[in-house]
Amino acid sequence: MSTGIVTTSASVSLDGFIAGPGETGIEHLFEWYDAGTEVFPSANPGVSFNLSAADHAYLTAAMARIGALVVGRHLFDITDGWGGTHPLDKPVVVLTHHVPHDWVAAHPAAPFRFVTTGIEDAVAAGHEAAGGLDVAVNAGRMASQALAAGLLEEVVLDVVPVLLGGGVPFFDDLGAAPRLLDGPEITPGERVTHLRFSVRAA
Template identity: 50%
Template structure:
C-alpha cells in the first residue's frame, strides 16, 4: 500500500506562491539550475535540469509516484499542463464541476466532484502499490485535516516573497506537530526536507 504525500517548494519566509500568484520563477529556479536532465511528460513544461544531489533524491521519489491529486485551481493555473502532468501519471482533479472542454476521464485526468476522501481513494486505486502525491496548499490542507496524509516534503528555497499562500493555508486544528525531518538533502539553491505526519 502506497503512502499519501504532499510536497511544495516554499520560500524562506514560508510561501508556496507569492502575492497574487507571483514568484514561481524564483520558487522553481531549482528545476532548471543543474546538470542532470529529468524528462517531463508535459508538452508545456521543459525537461527538469537539476543538481546531482536533487536528482539523486527526486528520481527515486518521482519513480514511486503512482497518481496525483490536485485542485481545480492548480489545474487551471497550469492550463492542465498542456494535456498531461510532467511526472507522467494520471492526475485526479478535485472540482465542484467537471470542465466542459474535456469529454471523459482518460489516462491523463480523472475528475472527482465528491470531496477529498473520494479523490484520494480514486488516486490510490490508480496508484496501486505506489504513492499518491497531493498538490496545492488547499488540497494538502484538506488532506491533512481529513487524516489522509502520511508525509510532507518541503523544498526550501533562499528567497523571501513577503506574502502569498502558506504551506497548508488556513489549517484547522493547529498547531500540528510532525516527525522529522526524516531526510535533509542539500541541492543547488534548494534544501529538500521530508517529514512524517504523527499518528
Template identity: 35%
Template structure:
C-alpha cells in the first residue's frame, strides 16, 4: 500500500506559507534539489487541501508552476466542501477524507501519496493515516503565517528520523510517524 507522506518547505521559524497564504517568500529557494527530485519520483498521487490547491504558487505563469516546480504530473485529490463546477481531468474533488485517502492510494499504485496542505496533514495525523513527514527547512524567518503543524490542545506525536541531508538551499528532514 502507498505511504501517505506530508511534505512541505518551511521557514526556520516553522511556517510553510506567509500571512494570507503568501508563497512569494519561497521563490528564492526553488533551485534544483536531489532530495525534492527523489520525493517527486516516489509520488504517484497528491492529496491536497483546497486552500493549497487554489493558493499562491511562487512559480505561477512559468514552466515551473505546479507541484515540485512543475516537474510532477498525475492524479490529484482535493479535499473541499465546495468543489468547483468543472475541473481539470487529473483532479478529483471530494469532501470525504477517508475516501480521498483510499482513492489516492489506489491511484498511486506502487508509489506514495504526497499530502500538500497543513490542515489536511493535521486531519490525516489525527486519524492515524500519515506515515511520514518530509520537511525542507530553508534559511528564512517569516514571523507569521501558516504553521507546518498547528493543533492547539493537541497531543504529542512522536517522529523518528529516516534521513537528514543539508544542501545549499535547505536542510532536508525525512521522518516516520511513530505509532504506539
C-alpha cells in the first residue's frame, strides 16, 4: 500500500496567528466556514459549515486526501475528544504524556490512538491509521514538532484578512531556521485564500 504525505493546514491571520490573544479572534478566522450557502458535512450533530462554492469544492477535495489526524493533548482535552467522533470523521492520533484510560474505557468504539513516545511515533501511527491517504498534523505545536523532525511535507495556509496582533503562531518553534518551501498552489475563497506549499528537505 502506498503511503500518503504529512500535511498541516489552518486558518491563519495575516500576521501569522491561528488564534488571537487569550483565544480570541476565532470568529474572524473561521468566518469563511459560514460565508456561503453550500453545506459541508460534519459528523457531529449540531455542527455544520456553510461555504461558498469555491470553498466547498476546495475543502471537499482537501478533506478527501486526509486519512488520519494527529493532534496534541491540549486540543483533545478542550474538546473532550470530540465525544469520540472527530467532526471530520477520521481516525485520530493523540500525542500525549499519559494515556487517558478513563476516556478510552468510556469510548470503546472511538477510532483514537494515544502515543506517548514522541512525534515520530505519532506520525507513524497516523500513517498506519490513514490507509494510504495523507496524515494531517495539527497546526501549532504538533506541526512545529513534525517540521523540526523533518517529517512535514506540506503546509497549507488558509489566509484570512484579519490582523490579530498576537496569540498562537502557526509554527511556534521551527528547529533549524530558515526553512524553504515551494509553491503555492492558490485557491481564492470567500473571506479566505488557500495557499498550499510543499516543504523542501532541510
